[in-house]
Amino acid sequence: xxxxxxxxxxxxxxxxxxxxxxxxxxxxxxxxxxxxxxxxxxxxxxxxxxxxxxxxxxxxxxxxxxxxxxxxxxxxxxxxxxxxxxxxxxxxxxxxxxxxxxxxxxxxxxxxxxxxxxxxxxxxxxxxxxxxxxxxxxxxxxxxxx
Amino acid sequence: xxxxxxxxxxxxxxxxxxxxxxxxxxxxxxxxxxxxxxxxxxxxxxxxxxxxxxxxxxxxxxxxxxxxxxxxxxxxxxxxxxxxxxxxxxxxxxxxxxxxxxxxxxxxxxxxxxxxxxxxxxxxxxxxxxxxxxxxxxxxxxxxxx
Numbered sequence: 190x191x192x193x194x195x196x197x198x199x200x201x202x203x204x205x206x207x208x209x210x211x212x213x214x215x216x217x218x219x220x221x222x223x224x225x226x227x228x229x230x231x232x233x234x235x236x237x238x239x240x241x242x243x244x245x246x247x248x249x250x251x252x253x254x255x256x257x258x259x260x261x262x263x264x265x266x267x268x269x270x271x272x273x274x275x276x277x278x279x280x281x282x283x284x285x286x287x288x289x290x291x292x293x294x295x296x297x298x299x300x301x302x303x304x305x306x307x308x309x310x311x312x313x314x315x316x317x318x319x320x321x322x323x324x325x326x327x328x329x330x331x332x333x334x335x
Numbered sequence: 336x337x338x339x340x341x342x343x344x345x346x347x348x349x350x351x352x353x354x355x356x357x358x359x360x361x362x363x364x365x366x367x368x369x370x371x372x373x374x375x376x377x378x379x380x381x382x383x384x385x386x387x388x389x390x391x392x393x394x395x396x397x398x399x400x401x402x403x404x405x406x407x408x409x410x411x412x413x414x415x416x417x418x419x420x421x422x423x424x425x426x427x428x429x430x431x432x433x434x435x436x437x438x439x440x441x442x443x444x445x446x447x448x449x450x451x452x453x454x455x456x457x458x459x460x461x462x463x464x465x466x467x468x469x470x471x472x473x474x475x476x477x478x479x480x481x
Binding site: 192211212215220321323324326331 | 472474
Protein backbone atom coordinates (compact mmCIF):
# COMPACT_ATOMS: atom_id res chain seq x y z
CA UNK A 190 0.00 0.00 0.00
CA UNK A 191 1.43 3.40 -0.94
CA UNK A 192 1.97 5.87 1.90
CA UNK A 193 -0.23 8.93 2.29
CA UNK A 194 0.86 11.45 -0.31
CA UNK A 195 -0.94 14.61 0.82
CA UNK A 196 -1.94 15.33 4.42
CA UNK A 197 -4.21 18.23 5.40
CA UNK A 198 -4.04 19.48 8.99
CA UNK A 199 -7.01 21.54 10.15
CA UNK A 200 -6.17 23.91 12.99
CA UNK A 201 -8.06 26.33 15.22
CA UNK A 202 -4.73 27.66 16.62
CA UNK A 203 -5.66 26.50 20.12
CA UNK A 204 -2.87 25.49 22.47
CA UNK A 205 -4.50 22.09 22.79
CA UNK A 206 -4.22 21.42 19.07
CA UNK A 207 -0.41 21.57 19.25
CA UNK A 208 -0.09 17.80 19.78
CA UNK A 209 -2.30 17.18 16.74
CA UNK A 210 -0.03 19.51 14.72
CA UNK A 211 3.01 17.55 15.81
CA UNK A 212 1.33 14.28 14.88
CA UNK A 213 0.42 15.60 11.42
CA UNK A 214 3.97 16.82 10.83
CA UNK A 215 5.43 13.53 12.05
CA UNK A 216 3.18 11.47 9.77
CA UNK A 217 3.95 13.70 6.79
CA UNK A 218 7.64 13.12 7.40
CA UNK A 219 7.26 9.36 7.80
CA UNK A 220 5.22 9.14 4.60
CA UNK A 221 7.30 11.74 2.73
CA UNK A 222 3.94 13.40 2.12
CA UNK A 223 3.06 16.91 1.10
CA UNK A 224 1.63 18.78 4.10
CA UNK A 225 -1.11 21.38 3.81
CA UNK A 226 -2.67 23.49 6.56
CA UNK A 227 -6.13 24.97 6.81
CA UNK A 228 -7.81 27.38 9.18
CA UNK A 229 -11.42 28.35 8.63
CA UNK A 230 -12.84 31.67 9.80
CA UNK A 231 -16.40 30.61 10.50
CA UNK A 232 -18.89 32.72 8.62
CA UNK A 233 -21.80 33.50 10.93
CA UNK A 234 -24.56 35.22 9.03
CA UNK A 235 -26.30 37.28 11.71
CA UNK A 236 -29.45 39.27 11.30
CA UNK A 237 -28.42 42.75 12.35
CA UNK A 238 -31.71 44.20 11.19
CA UNK A 239 -29.96 46.64 8.88
CA UNK A 240 -28.11 46.34 5.60
CA UNK A 241 -25.56 48.93 6.62
CA UNK A 242 -24.05 46.45 9.10
CA UNK A 243 -22.88 44.16 6.30
CA UNK A 244 -19.69 46.06 5.35
CA UNK A 245 -18.59 46.11 8.99
CA UNK A 246 -19.13 42.39 9.28
CA UNK A 247 -17.15 41.76 6.13
CA UNK A 248 -14.33 43.97 7.43
CA UNK A 249 -14.19 41.96 10.62
CA UNK A 250 -13.99 38.70 8.70
CA UNK A 251 -11.20 40.02 6.50
CA UNK A 252 -9.36 41.22 9.58
CA UNK A 253 -9.70 37.78 11.18
CA UNK A 254 -8.56 36.16 7.95
CA UNK A 255 -5.50 38.43 7.70
CA UNK A 256 -4.54 37.67 11.29
CA UNK A 257 -5.08 33.95 10.62
CA UNK A 258 -2.79 34.07 7.59
CA UNK A 259 0.03 35.40 9.75
CA UNK A 260 -0.49 32.71 12.38
CA UNK A 261 -0.76 29.97 9.75
CA UNK A 262 2.47 31.19 8.18
CA UNK A 263 4.29 30.83 11.50
CA UNK A 264 2.77 27.36 12.01
CA UNK A 265 3.67 26.42 8.44
CA UNK A 266 7.30 27.35 9.02
CA UNK A 267 7.45 25.15 12.11
CA UNK A 268 5.61 22.23 10.48
CA UNK A 269 7.28 22.39 7.09
CA UNK A 270 4.25 23.35 4.99
CA UNK A 271 4.89 25.48 1.92
CA UNK A 272 3.30 28.94 1.74
CA UNK A 273 1.16 27.81 -1.20
CA UNK A 274 -0.16 24.96 0.93
CA UNK A 275 -1.48 27.23 3.68
CA UNK A 276 -5.21 27.84 3.34
CA UNK A 277 -7.22 30.41 5.25
CA UNK A 278 -10.87 30.21 4.23
CA UNK A 279 -14.01 32.02 5.29
CA UNK A 280 -17.21 30.02 5.57
CA UNK A 281 -18.42 26.74 7.03
CA UNK A 282 -15.62 24.77 8.66
CA UNK A 283 -16.90 21.46 7.37
CA UNK A 284 -17.51 22.62 3.82
CA UNK A 285 -14.21 24.46 3.49
CA UNK A 286 -12.14 21.54 4.82
CA UNK A 287 -13.91 19.14 2.44
CA UNK A 288 -13.63 21.55 -0.49
CA UNK A 289 -9.90 22.15 -0.03
CA UNK A 290 -9.30 18.44 0.59
CA UNK A 291 -11.05 17.50 -2.65
CA UNK A 292 -9.54 20.35 -4.70
CA UNK A 293 -5.96 19.58 -3.69
CA UNK A 294 -6.08 15.77 -3.74
CA UNK A 295 -5.68 15.23 0.00
CA UNK A 296 -5.72 11.60 1.13
CA UNK A 297 -5.61 12.17 4.90
CA UNK A 298 -7.25 14.89 6.99
CA UNK A 299 -5.85 15.33 10.52
CA UNK A 300 -8.03 16.99 13.16
CA UNK A 301 -7.77 17.37 16.91
CA UNK A 302 -10.32 15.60 19.08
CA UNK A 303 -11.26 16.21 22.67
CA UNK A 304 -12.16 12.58 23.28
CA UNK A 305 -15.18 12.26 25.48
CA UNK A 306 -16.36 15.65 24.47
CA UNK A 307 -16.19 14.74 20.84
CA UNK A 308 -14.56 16.66 18.05
CA UNK A 309 -16.84 19.60 18.59
CA UNK A 310 -14.68 22.01 20.53
CA UNK A 311 -11.63 22.22 18.33
CA UNK A 312 -13.30 22.61 15.02
CA UNK A 313 -16.78 23.67 15.86
CA UNK A 314 -19.69 21.30 15.85
CA UNK A 315 -19.12 20.52 12.19
CA UNK A 316 -16.03 18.40 12.69
CA UNK A 317 -18.15 15.33 13.16
CA UNK A 318 -19.63 16.00 9.76
CA UNK A 319 -16.14 16.33 8.27
CA UNK A 320 -15.43 12.85 9.47
CA UNK A 321 -18.56 11.40 7.96
CA UNK A 322 -18.44 13.29 4.69
CA UNK A 323 -14.72 13.18 4.00
CA UNK A 324 -13.68 11.79 0.62
CA UNK A 325 -10.56 10.40 2.28
CA UNK A 326 -9.16 9.05 5.55
CA UNK A 327 -9.53 11.08 8.73
CA UNK A 328 -7.21 10.92 11.73
CA UNK A 329 -8.68 12.24 14.98
CA UNK A 330 -5.80 13.09 17.30
CA UNK A 331 -6.73 13.04 20.97
CA UNK A 332 -5.81 16.32 22.59
CA UNK A 333 -6.02 17.37 26.20
CA UNK A 334 -8.91 19.67 27.02
CA UNK A 335 -8.25 23.17 28.36
CA UNK B 336 7.03 13.44 18.56
CA UNK B 337 7.46 9.69 19.04
CA UNK B 338 5.82 7.42 16.49
CA UNK B 339 2.78 5.36 17.38
CA UNK B 340 3.97 2.41 19.43
CA UNK B 341 0.90 0.17 19.49
CA UNK B 342 -1.79 0.14 16.79
CA UNK B 343 -5.10 -1.71 17.18
CA UNK B 344 -6.98 -2.63 14.00
CA UNK B 345 -10.67 -3.43 14.47
CA UNK B 346 -12.05 -5.69 11.76
CA UNK B 347 -15.43 -7.10 10.79
CA UNK B 348 -13.78 -9.38 8.19
CA UNK B 349 -15.69 -7.68 5.36
CA UNK B 350 -14.08 -7.49 1.94
CA UNK B 351 -14.41 -3.72 2.11
CA UNK B 352 -12.29 -3.52 5.24
CA UNK B 353 -9.28 -4.96 3.40
CA UNK B 354 -7.95 -1.50 2.48
CA UNK B 355 -8.20 -0.44 6.11
CA UNK B 356 -6.25 -3.55 7.09
CA UNK B 357 -3.53 -2.68 4.61
CA UNK B 358 -3.37 0.88 5.91
CA UNK B 359 -3.05 -0.34 9.50
CA UNK B 360 -0.26 -2.76 8.55
CA UNK B 361 1.52 -0.07 6.54
CA UNK B 362 1.40 2.44 9.40
CA UNK B 363 2.59 -0.16 11.91
CA UNK B 364 5.56 -0.84 9.67
CA UNK B 365 6.36 2.84 9.18
CA UNK B 366 6.18 3.49 12.91
CA UNK B 367 7.83 0.17 13.89
CA UNK B 368 4.76 -0.26 16.05
CA UNK B 369 3.27 -3.34 17.66
CA UNK B 370 0.13 -4.34 15.77
CA UNK B 371 -2.92 -5.86 17.47
CA UNK B 372 -6.16 -7.05 15.88
CA UNK B 373 -9.64 -7.24 17.33
CA UNK B 374 -12.91 -8.70 16.16
CA UNK B 375 -16.00 -8.41 18.33
CA UNK B 376 -18.83 -10.91 18.19
CA UNK B 377 -21.72 -8.62 19.06
CA UNK B 378 -23.69 -9.89 22.02
CA UNK B 379 -27.37 -9.39 21.26
CA UNK B 380 -29.45 -10.16 24.30
CA UNK B 381 -32.78 -11.19 22.78
CA UNK B 382 -35.91 -11.97 24.68
CA UNK B 383 -36.80 -15.43 23.51
CA UNK B 384 -39.53 -15.72 26.14
CA UNK B 385 -37.98 -18.86 27.54
CA UNK B 386 -34.93 -19.54 29.67
CA UNK B 387 -34.13 -22.76 27.90
CA UNK B 388 -33.03 -20.78 24.82
CA UNK B 389 -30.06 -19.27 26.66
CA UNK B 390 -27.64 -22.24 26.34
CA UNK B 391 -28.31 -22.42 22.60
CA UNK B 392 -27.57 -18.72 22.24
CA UNK B 393 -24.33 -19.10 24.17
CA UNK B 394 -23.33 -22.04 21.99
CA UNK B 395 -23.88 -19.94 18.89
CA UNK B 396 -21.72 -17.14 20.26
CA UNK B 397 -18.93 -19.53 21.10
CA UNK B 398 -19.18 -21.04 17.64
CA UNK B 399 -18.97 -17.58 16.06
CA UNK B 400 -16.03 -16.74 18.31
CA UNK B 401 -14.19 -19.95 17.36
CA UNK B 402 -14.71 -19.24 13.68
CA UNK B 403 -13.57 -15.64 14.20
CA UNK B 404 -10.37 -16.81 15.89
CA UNK B 405 -9.47 -18.86 12.82
CA UNK B 406 -10.12 -15.92 10.48
CA UNK B 407 -8.24 -13.51 12.72
CA UNK B 408 -5.29 -15.88 12.79
CA UNK B 409 -5.13 -15.90 9.00
CA UNK B 410 -5.42 -12.09 8.92
CA UNK B 411 -2.75 -11.82 11.62
CA UNK B 412 -0.35 -13.90 9.56
CA UNK B 413 -0.84 -11.61 6.57
CA UNK B 414 -0.62 -8.40 8.58
CA UNK B 415 2.22 -9.40 10.88
CA UNK B 416 0.31 -9.43 14.17
CA UNK B 417 1.48 -11.90 16.80
CA UNK B 418 -0.95 -14.60 17.96
CA UNK B 419 -1.00 -13.08 21.45
CA UNK B 420 -2.08 -9.77 19.91
CA UNK B 421 -5.18 -11.21 18.24
CA UNK B 422 -8.32 -10.52 20.25
CA UNK B 423 -11.73 -12.08 19.65
CA UNK B 424 -14.22 -10.72 22.16
CA UNK B 425 -17.92 -11.23 22.75
CA UNK B 426 -19.97 -8.21 23.77
CA UNK B 427 -20.50 -4.61 22.75
CA UNK B 428 -18.22 -3.60 19.88
CA UNK B 429 -17.56 -0.17 21.34
CA UNK B 430 -16.90 -1.36 24.87
CA UNK B 431 -14.66 -4.24 23.83
CA UNK B 432 -12.53 -2.13 21.51
CA UNK B 433 -12.10 0.53 24.20
CA UNK B 434 -11.40 -2.08 26.89
CA UNK B 435 -8.74 -3.88 24.88
CA UNK B 436 -7.23 -0.55 23.75
CA UNK B 437 -6.91 0.64 27.34
CA UNK B 438 -5.75 -2.70 28.74
CA UNK B 439 -2.96 -3.13 26.18
CA UNK B 440 -1.72 0.46 25.94
CA UNK B 441 -2.88 1.14 22.39
CA UNK B 442 -2.15 4.66 21.09
CA UNK B 443 -3.94 4.39 17.73
CA UNK B 444 -7.17 2.59 16.82
CA UNK B 445 -7.75 2.00 13.09
CA UNK B 446 -11.31 1.41 11.85
CA UNK B 447 -12.90 1.28 8.42
CA UNK B 448 -15.34 4.01 7.47
CA UNK B 449 -17.94 4.11 4.73
CA UNK B 450 -17.66 7.87 4.26
CA UNK B 451 -21.03 9.37 3.59
CA UNK B 452 -22.76 6.52 5.27
CA UNK B 453 -20.70 7.01 8.38
CA UNK B 454 -18.80 4.44 10.34
CA UNK B 455 -21.93 2.54 11.16
CA UNK B 456 -21.87 -0.28 8.65
CA UNK B 457 -18.46 -1.73 9.25
CA UNK B 458 -18.44 -1.85 12.99
CA UNK B 459 -22.06 -1.50 13.89
CA UNK B 460 -23.56 1.74 15.03
CA UNK B 461 -21.21 1.88 17.98
CA UNK B 462 -18.14 2.85 15.97
CA UNK B 463 -19.05 6.48 16.25
CA UNK B 464 -18.99 6.08 20.00
CA UNK B 465 -15.57 4.43 19.80
CA UNK B 466 -14.32 7.53 18.09
CA UNK B 467 -15.73 9.86 20.70
CA UNK B 468 -14.83 7.78 23.74
CA UNK B 469 -11.41 6.52 22.69
CA UNK B 470 -8.57 7.17 25.11
CA UNK B 471 -6.25 7.53 22.12
CA UNK B 472 -6.09 8.60 18.47
CA UNK B 473 -8.52 7.09 15.97
CA UNK B 474 -7.88 6.69 12.25
CA UNK B 475 -11.00 6.23 10.11
CA UNK B 476 -9.95 4.64 6.83
CA UNK B 477 -12.32 5.32 3.97
CA UNK B 478 -13.43 2.08 2.40
CA UNK B 479 -15.57 1.50 -0.65
CA UNK B 480 -19.10 0.41 0.09
CA UNK B 481 -20.37 -2.98 -1.09
